Amino acid sequence: MKKSLVIAFVLVAAVAAFGQSAKSPVTLSIVANQDWVTKPYMKAAWANYEKVTGNHLDIQALPIDNWESIMKTRAAAGELPDIVMTFAGPALDAMKPAENFADLSNEPFVKDIKPFVMSQATYKGKVYGLPLWEGSISGTLYNKEIFKKLNIAVPKTQTEFWAACETLKKAGITPIYLAFKDIWPALPQFGLDQIAVKYPNFVDKLNSNQLKLATLPEFTKLVGFYKTLADKGYLGTDFASNSWDGQAQALGDGKYAMAMAWDTYLYSDLEPKYPGKASSFGIMPFFMDINPEGSYEGPNACLTYANKKSKNAQAALEFIRFLAKPENLNIAYQDVPTVSYFKSVTTNKDSAQVLEAKASVDKLVLGSVQAGIIGFSQVESVKPIQLMMLGQGTVAETAQKIDAIRIKVAKSRGLAGF
Amino acid sequence: MNIKTIYPYWMTVVPFGIYLVFLILPSTVGFSMAFTNWNPYIEELRFTGFAAFEDMFSDSVYPTAITNTLLFAVVTSVLKVGIGLVLALALNSALRTRNLLRTVYFFPAVLSPLVVGLLFSALFDGKNGFVNVQLVGWGLSPVSWFGQRVSANFVFIFSEIWRSTGYSMAILLAALQSIPAEYYEAAEMDGATAWIKFRDISLPYLVPAINLVLLTSLLFGFKIFDLVYIMTGGGPGYQTETISTLIMNQYGQDMYAQSTATNLVFSVVLVAFALMFQSYQKRSEAHL
Numbered sequence: 081m082k083k084s085l086v087i088a089f090v091l092v093a094a095v096a097a098f099g100q101s102a103k104s105p106v107t108l109s110i111v112a113n114q115d116w117v118t119k120p121y122m123k124a125a126w127a128n129y130e131k132v133t134g135n136h137l138d139i140q141a142l143p144i145d146n147w148e149s150i151m152k153t154r155a156a157a158g159e160l161p162d163i164v165m166t167f168a169g170p171a172l173d174a175m176k177p178a179e180n181f182a183d184l185s186n187e188p189f190v191k192d193i194k195p196f197v198m199s200q201a202t203y204k205g206k207v208y209g210l211p212l213w214e215g216s217i218s219g220t221l222y223n224k225e226i227f228k229k230l231n232i233a234v235p236k237t238q239t240e241f242w243a244a245c246e247t248l249k250k251a252g253i254t255p256i257y258l259a260f261k262d263i264w265p266a267l268p269q270f271g272l273d274q275i276a277v278k279y280p281n282f283v284d285k286l287n288s289n290q291l292k293l294a295t296l297p298e299f300t301k302l303v304g305f306y307k308t309l310a311d312k313g314y315l316g317t318d319f320a321s322n323s324w325d326g327q328a329q330a331l332g333d334g335k336y337a338m339a340m341a342w343d344t345y346l347y348s349d350l351e352p353k354y355p356g357k358a359s360s361f362g363i364m365p366f367f368m369d370i371n372p373e374g375s376y377e378g379p380n381a382c383l384t385y386a387n388k389k390s391k392n393a394q395a396a397l398e399f400i401r402f403l404a405k406p407e408n409l410n411i412a413y414q415d416v417p418t419v420s421y422f423k424s425v426t427t428n429k430d431s432a433q434v435l436e437a438k439a440s441v442d443k444l445v446l447g448s449v450q451a452g453i454i455g456f457s458q459v460e461s462v463k464p465i466q467l468m469m470l471g472q473g474t475v476a477e478t479a480q481k482i483d484a485i486r487i488k489v490a491k492s493r494g495l496a497g498f
Numbered sequence: 499m500n501i502k503t504i505y506p507y508w509m510t511v512v513p514f515g516i517y518l519v520f521l522i523l524p525s526t527v528g529f530s531m532a533f534t535n536w537n538p539y540i541e542e543l544r545f546t547g548f549a550a551f552e553d554m555f556s557d558s559v560y561p562t563a564i565t566n567t568l569l570f571a572v573v574t575s576v577l578k579v580g581i582g583l584v585l586a587l588a589l590n591s592a593l594r595t596r597n598l599l600r601t602v603y604f605f606p607a608v609l610s611p612l613v614v615g616l617l618f619s620a621l622f623d624g625k626n627g628f629v630n631v632q633l634v635g636w637g638l639s640p641v642s643w644f645g646q647r648v649s650a651n652f653v654f655i656f657s658e659i660w661r662s663t664g665y666s667m668a669i670l671l672a673a674l675q676s677i678p679a680e681y682y683e684a685a686e687m688d689g690a691t692a693w694i695k696f697r698d699i700s701l702p703y704l705v706p707a708i709n710l711v712l713l714t715s716l717l718f719g720f721k722i723f724d725l726v727y728i729m730t731g732g733g734p735g736y737q738t739e740t741i742s743t744l745i746m747n748q749y750g751q752d753m754y755a756q757s758t759a760t761n762l763v764f765s766v767v768l769v770a771f772a773l774m775f776q777s778y779q780k781r782s783e784a785h786l
Contacts, residue, residue, distance in 0.1 A: 145731060149750035156538045156754075174538035174752060261624075261644060263733055320645025320734055321624020460751055467735030470645070485751075488553065492753040493539050 106395045107136040109161035111151060114141035116165060116382060119348055125212060125403050125412035133402065135395070144324070145264060145459060155180060162396040164385045168200045168209060171451045175385075181208040182386040182397050189404030189422075197421045200381040209383025210400050212412065215419025216342035217434050217441055218270060218377040219363040226253060226337045234364050236440075238374065241367035245314045248337050254316040256309060257336035259324040264458040266465060267340055269450030271302035271368040274375045276449040283452040286486070289497035293486070294479040298370045303465060303479050305369040310469035320470065328353045331361070340366060342377075343431040347417050363433040365444050376445040381421065455489030456482075525765075532759035537752050550755040554763065563739040569651060570740065571719025574658045578715050579708055581659065582666025587696070589667070590674045600671070604664035611661065615728030618657040619644075622729075644730045647737040654725050654738070662718075666711045673707035674700060709779045713772065720768055 116122060117139050126137050140161060142150050152174040154160050160180060166172065175181070184190065185207045193201055193211060201211045220241075227234065227244075230251050235241040245255040259265035275298045276282040285291035293299045309315050315322070322330070330336040332354035346358035365374025384403065386396035402408060406424035413420055417431040434441055450456055464481035467473055473481070490498045532551070535544045554560055585603055589596045606614070621628045622643040630640040643649045681699050690698070723742035726732065732739035732747060739747070741764050748757035 146750055149752075152538045152752060153749070260734065261730075263731070318624055318640065318642050318645070320642040321640075323623075323625070326625055455751075457751060460747070463733065463735045466733060467737070470734055470737075472735065488557075489751055489753065492535075492550075492751075492756060493537055494535055 105134045105136060106392055107138050108163055108392055108395055108399055109138040109140060110163040110165065111140045111142060111154070111161045112165035113144055113147040115144050117141045119214065121212070121214065121412045121416045121418070124414065125408065128408055128411050129399060129402055135399075145262060151175070158389070160387045160390070162387050162390045162392045163399060164387060165382055166385070167380065167382050167451055168203060168211075172203055172208075177203055177208045177385070178206075180385075180387060180389060182388040182393070182400075184208060184210065184386075184400065187401065187404065189401075192404070192406065192409075192422045192424050194421055194423055197379075197381055200379075201383060201421075209385045210404050211381045211383050211421045212403055212409070213379070213382045213421060214344045214416070215379045215421060216344040217363065217379070217419075217431075217445065218340075218342040219365055219437075219441075220338050220367065220374075221331070221341050221343075221346065221361050221363055221433075222338045223331065223334060223336075223360055224362045225360050226334060234362065235367065236373070238367045238369060238372050241374070242308075245312070249313060253334070254336045255314040255338055257327055257330040257339045258309070258315050258319055258322060259327050260315070260319050260322045260466065260469070262324040263462050263466065265324050265327075265340075266306065266462045267458065268302055268306070268368075268462065268465065269448060269456075269458065270340065270366045270375070270377050271299075271305065271370055272450055272453070272456075273377050273446040273448060274366075274368065274370040275299055275302065277446060283449055286456075287452075287454050287490070287495065289487070289490070289495075292483050294476070294483040300475055300479050301369045303468070303482070304475045306465050306469055307475055308369070332357050343433045344418050346433065347431070359432060361433060363437050363441075365440065373444060376441050378445050378447050379419070379421075380448045380451065453486070454493065454495065455486035457485070457489075460485050529758060529762045529765075532755055532762045534755055536755040536758070538754070539752065546755070550753075550759040551763070553756055554760065559736045559739055559744060562736050563741050563744040566647075566651060566738060567720055567722065567740045567742075570654055570658070570722050571716050573655050574719050575712055575715035577655075577659050578663050578666045579670075579711050581663045582670050582711065583704070583708070585663065585667040586670035586674055587700075590671060600668075604668055606661045606663075607665040607668070609661060611658075611724035612728060614657050614661045615725045618653055618660075618725075619729050622653050644738075645734060650730050650738045653729065654722070657725055657729075658719075658722070662715070666715070669707050669711050670704060673704050677703045706779075706783055709775075709782065713775050713779070716775070717768065717772065720764075720771070 110117075110126075112122075126139075129135065130137060138161075148166075148171075151160075151164070151166060155175045160175075164175070164181070166175060183206055187207075189210065190201075190207050193207075197211050197215075201207055201209065222234070226232075226248070230247055230253075232244045232247055233240070235244050248255040275296060278298060279285070279291065279296070282291070286293070310319065316336070327339055327341075328350045331339055332350060343363050346361050350361070351358040363376075365376055367374040384400060386400050387393065388397075390396060403412070406422070409420075409422050409425050410427045413425045413428040416428050418428055419430070419434075420428045450458070455461075461482050464473065464478045464485070468475065468478040487498060533545060533547060534550075535546050589600050589603070593599065609617075622630075624630060624640065624642045624645060627643070629643070634640055641649055643653050677700060682695055685695050685699060721742055722740050723746070726738055726740050726743050727746065730738045732743040741760070745757050745760050745764070748760060
């Protein structure tokens with residue numbers, strides 16, 4: 081009996097020792113917006129990680145219109161997965177980065193981040209995330225072939241932009257595709273960038289209730305811009321049915337001549353559905369009735385964070401370290417038409433659209449301010465604009481409603497000054 | 499027989515304990531957050547009284563959400579009972595295909611509202627939806643179904659009726675089949691017409707089942723979320739907002755306390771309604 085027990089003990093110990101020595105693959109869970117998980121460089125980076133390490137990634141793709149609230153709720157409930165993808169800046173407050181995410185400030189990759197991204201990659205003096213993201217330039221994408229066919233010169237001023245819309249409409253081509261149904265693609269944030277440069281400490285003053293959007297003539301013009309688009313038929317007669325998913329088809333089929341988006345959209349969304357079509361498009365500034373010359377918006381970095389509270393915290397950190405290695409970054413960005421955020425990346429290529437409009441982009445590109453404005457949501461703040469475009473409410477009333485939403489949210493957060 | 503002598507009160511301790519731990523306590527703790535400054539940014543939870551309830555009296559979205567919710571609940575409930583009753587009567591007759599038809603009509607009831615929402619979203623899509631393609635084929639103009647309040651509400655109501663009329667039919671059919679055949683035979687011997695048999699035999703026996711279907715339909719209708727959220731998200735603007743989507747949207751704006759406050763008031767109203775309905779139900783069935 082004793083002999084049998086000894087043999088059994090030895091066998092169990094041997095099995096246990098074998099189990100420890102053979103490192104078993106880890107499954108890391110990642111939560112992200114469903115739009116991000118299809119980005120070619122993200123897919124390439126993740127596939128490379130799985131191939132090299134043998135680990136597995138469980139990707140949790142959240143709906144595009146409410147990913148942020150789901151993520152915040154999960155953070156509040158302490159149920160974040162191993163890896164989290166979200167934007168940096170004040171929007172990160174709700175995720176409580178110091179509490180939830182690994183501090184990456186001393187990681188070697190931080191020195192590899194280009195200076196123009198550092199302000200977005202830093203939160204209260206520390207780096208918590210890896211900015212593996214695209215350096216897109218947002219502007220008005222336009223179909224060069226249609227413009228050429230109708231002899232429309234690329235607009236350089238607001239007046240020329242309206243004239244181009246009129247010419248397109250008269251020729252039977254709907255000037256602009258706006259994914260109205262999905263709310264967020266209206267993106268008035270692009271106009272906010274233009275307003276922000278006119279008012280010093282714009283964001284801080286809004287967040288301390290020293291400034292109201294509805295009192296700014298430029299903001300009223302921005303709201304009025306959407307009313308003009310709807311009233312003059314520049315979005316087509318059935319724009320209320322336009323969805324984000326339908327935008328690539330609308331542009332690819334040539335039924336619409338322009339859309340407000342970003343250069344990388346052409347390669348991530350249009351090109352896969354209409355091969356060769358991306359090169360038919362160019363980029364020009366947003367003309368939103370504020371700055372006569374219009375403006376572009378620079379990249380808004382989304383970062384990858386490692387949850388330091390997860391049971392796979394070390395593996396999550398190793399995942400970030402793996403992605404951040406220059407050789408792996410170069411694999412991820414291989415032939416991707418984007419500006420890279422890292423000095424060591426050389427395999428990317430500049431988008432033809434930005435190269436073509438380089439002088440204009442360099443002159444008119446602005447940083448994004450929307451994420452810093454408390455209570456200005458890409459969805460909730462657009463709803464009053466939607467109602468106005470459908471004939472409910474004036475421009476002034478709409479501007480006031482947007483302010484009221486912002487103030488309501490700020491009050492609920494107990495901010496000083498509200 | 500006195501039922502109390504069979505089931506002594508102490509036997510309720512375990513079920514009540516489970517009810518207390520898994521429903522009453524979490525709900526009470528959850529609803530108490532409506533009286534605080536709860537949101538994802540706070541460092542310290544503070545009591546704020548009724549501050550989170552203030553929006554209900556000033557925010558113009560509430561009247562829209564209440565109207566849409568009431569419209570949906572009442573119209574779908576009435577039609578689900580009406581159409582369900584017609585189907586139950588038809589499929590209670592000696593049709594050769596009745597078993598097949600019962601399955602066919604009941605099938606949508608097994609689908610989740612989420613799936614039905616996606617299905618009808620595709621059918622009524624303003625650009626490439628089946629319905630608009632047909633309309634255009636007939637020489638009519640396409641309709642922006644989800645771009646206007648009236649047409650969007652129509653699609654919500656239509657999809658819910660399609661989804662759960664089969665369930666109402668099944669309940670009513672079961673009630674119809676429990677009526678003793680002798681009553682109908684006796685009525686026929688007295689020369690009763692089909693209408694009289696329905697009015698004086700079927701309908702009185704169906705009242706408890708109709709009440710049940712009405713109550714469950716109304717409660718589901720008041721809580722409608724999935725269909726609306728999938729099809730319009732409450733838009734365009736706030737035009738198709740319901741109470742439940744409003745609660746969700748407040749939550750999405752990080753106004754957790756306000757969202758809980760709306761939910762609390764909504765829950766109290768629903769419980770009050772259910773109690774009133776049960777009282778009416780008792781009275782309506784007392785003289786059967």
